[in-house]
Amino acid sequence: MSASTPDAGGDVVSAVLVVIEHDRGVLATASLEALTAARALAGQLGAEVEALTIGEAADALVDDVARYGAARTHQAHDPLLGDYGPEAWGEVVAQAVRALAPTVVLACGTDRGNEVMAQAAARLDVPFAANATEFRPNGTFEMTRVRWGGSLLEIATLDGETKLVTVAHHAVDAVPGDAPGAPEGVALAVDLDPSLARTVVVDRIEREAGVTLATAPVVVGGGRGVGSAEAFAPLQELALELGGVVGCSRAVTNNGWRNHTDQVGQTGTRIAPDVYFACGISGAIQHWVGAMASKNIIAINTDQQANMVTKAGYAVIADLHEMIPAITAEIRRRRAG
């Protein structure tokens, strides 16, 4: 079946094609995870890793992509590809699949990665599996994939001549290839209907630089136990003291106490700070899944049986309204002394 790229000897080698995500030419580092996963997968399949970049701005990524093991990078150019557009990008992937007939197409399981692959799968009328963590490709092409945002794993099989899969973000550590070859970019001819412009980004307000919830070294998280919007002030103060930010549970956003941008969890942000203070948060699975990558968790809760307390590395059984100011005061005392 899907054999594609002539190797040096003229034999035909099947390919694992990696769709490289970038933003106006800036590489999404999650793509390096997909390339790393692709190398392992290609090894199991006796295939080669190739890459696809979309838009002229991404041509310069050929070096990075080669370092992570792509034998060659197919480069698609079109006036429509000046900025991100899910339908245009999905159509490019679909045309690449038709032209190159890869065995597997991988992308990273980010918002854009999943969206582009879904668009490509719809156009090709083939199945697509989002957020795989492991592959057992020989035989039925079995995978492990994430359900419930990571609270549950599914063993699944994927049928179809070309397999479209995204690799769950953070499931694989990005590692450069052992013996990367010379960067090689080859033009991929694409023919895009002008109507695809209807979903290309028309404007963007740049984000202000600064610590974000996803990258903060310290997160002081509050749940329903905080009780009100105003009562977050001491959490904010502690966060400031430690160069961190405030996070919260869905109970808090639902009550309108904090903006959803502060929400940690399955439908919020995944955090991975050095320390996560989980204050007045029961530790529902959908919250936990967003917090579990934290290096240390200190739970503050009045209920010793709370799931957050039993799962955290450290716990204090106390009223958060007394406890948080006491911690801030103790930090200031030691710093002063």
Add this chain to the structure above:
Amino acid sequence: MRVLVCVKRVPAPGSKINITADGQQVDTASLGFTMSPHEECAVEAGAQLVEQHGGEATVLTLGSVAAEEQVRYAVSVGMQNGVVLPITDDEWDPQRTAEAITAAVRELETADGPFDLILFGNESADSGGFQVGVRVAYALGRAMVNGAKGLTVTDGTAHVEREADAGRETYELPMPAVVGVKEGINLPRYPTMKGRLASKKAHVTTIEPAGSVGGLAKVSLQPPPERKSETILLGTGPDAAAAVVDVLEEIGVL
């Protein structure tokens, strides 16, 4: 304007997801059911659009007959009509689901006219396939963007905003269009007494779903590897502050 919102009935697990002995399903004994927060926000967005622009909003689900509960809930918070596509399996794969929803949309549109907007959740809460909305949109030939954190409509155009790493992006979709909604776009309302009454009275339409089995098949479910740590109890009450700060020093965040 006419709006359709698609939601999926899912269990609402608490501290842990239990799996049935055969490894095939989430053990829902003693669990309530809900829909994804993204879909709750899609329902709210649909309700607000119809309040602003007039018209009506319909909620649709493909699931067990019990999914009528989620449809009626959506009516209690602002939808006018409900549609259930009943299935007897636990769930349908994403291709099959999309095919059935597409056919149902065509049927509903033939009867009552096109939907200006079809709203989906960014991803379903349980299977998280990230694709049903995209597939339906493509089959219908309509523009689709996922992940909307802002949605307004002005004469024939849906203005969508979404968060990317670099900033807040704007898209302008010609309608009829399809939009996948993310939690945070709005604050879903709670049902009012009037809403509850409306939901009891509402007529829920049944459409027999049809779709061929797709290529992604569930073999079994597994719990994720447990990161088991012994909890170190640092104390009880504010006196524990010293012990907490000791830990912070140890970790090196002070």
